Amino acid sequence: MGEMIRLTVFRYDPERDAKPSMQTFEVPLLKPGMKLLDALNHIKWELDGTLTFRRSCGEGVCGSDGMNINGVNGLACITPVAGLKQPIHVRPLPGMRVIRDLVVDMDHFFDQYRQIEPWLQTSTPTPEHERLQTPEERAELDGQYECILCGCCTTSCPSWWWNGERFLGPAVLLQANRWLVDSRDEATGKRLDQLEDAFRLYRCHQIMNCMDACPKELNPTAAIDSIKRKILARKS
Ligand code: SF4
Ligand code: SF4
Ligand code: FES
Numbered sequence: 001m002g003e004m005i006r007l008t009v010f011r012y013d014p015e016r017d018a019k020p021s022m023q024t025f026e027v028p029l030l031k032p033g034m035k036l037l038d039a040l041n042h043i044k045w046e047l048d049g050t051l052t053f054r055r056s057c058g059e060g061v062c063g064s065d066g067m068n069i070n071g072v073n074g075l076a077c078i079t080p081v082a083g084l085k086q087p088i089h090v091r092p093l094p095g096m097r098v099i100r101d102l103v104v105d106m107d108h109f110f111d112q113y114r115q116i117e118p119w120l121q122t123s124t125p126t127p128e129h130e131r132l133q134t135p136e137e138r139a140e141l142d143g144q145y146e147c148i149l150c151g152c153c154t155t156s157c158p159s160w161w162w163n164g165e166r167f168l169g170p171a172v173l174l175q176a177n178r179w180l181v182d183s184r185d186e187a188t189g190k191r192l193d194q195l196e197d198a199f200r201l202y203r204c205h206q207i208m209n210c211m212d213a214c215p216k217e218l219n220p221t222a223a224i225d226s227i228k229r230k231i232l233a234r235k236s
Pocket of ligand 1: 156157158159160169170203204205206207208209210211220221224
């Protein structure tokens with residue numbers, strides 16, 4: 001038999017299990033560069049069809065397979081198994097209600113996303129063709145628009161674990177900044193009014209877990225800082 005990989009995976013079906021448990025699996029090393037998602041798919045398809053997890057694109061684009069891998073949040077589909085200490089501990093994103101196994105309830109996270117009204121808002125008349133941006137204005141969106149809303153940052157943020165009902169968390173604040181830096185958006189004042197709140201924005205204590213957790217190498221801490229500076233600037 002070829003090389004085997006050992007995983008221990010969080011299992012919990014709230015309708016049947018009194019409490020969660022960890023289940024160990026052995027999966028063959030299927031190919032060079034094999035990702036953790038390949039191992040989970042192998043478990044589901046060959047060993048235990050009841051294992052439940054979200055995934056779609058398999059390419060780090062859809063953001064649906066965020067999970068906690070050896071204690072660090074990340075996307076299973078772009079995490080190579082080769083670099084991981086074994087057995088690989090696979091758990092759901094922390095601080096979230098588990099629906100089943102690795103699937104967590106993302107409703108509150110997306111409710112918070114809706115709160116920042118994540119769409120272009122304008123008050124000037126719509127131009128005949130398009131709202132133009134200079135290359136420099138477009139470059140302002142770099143490091144913001146790439147966010148895939150996987151939740152890896154927000155669910156690694158202690159401030160969000162403790163105050164998640166009101167603190168928007170790093171992912172949503174990075175998205176808020178995405179609209180603030182968009183030269184075409186004309187709702188900056190209203191957006192800053194909504195963010196200027198002791199809990200919604202200012203619960204970030206710069207612990208920086210979010211930056212370390214982001215699989216797209218984005219920097220939510222810098223985005224939060226940029227929002228705070230915009231609020232300060234308009235006061236002066
Ligand atoms: S820097 Fe702010 S948002 Fe990021 S993990 Fe720390 S407290 Fe949370
Ligand atoms: S900032 Fe990064 S970790 Fe956070 S939701 Fe967006 S892509 Fe995921
Ligand atoms: S499956 Fe889409 S990001 Fe991993």
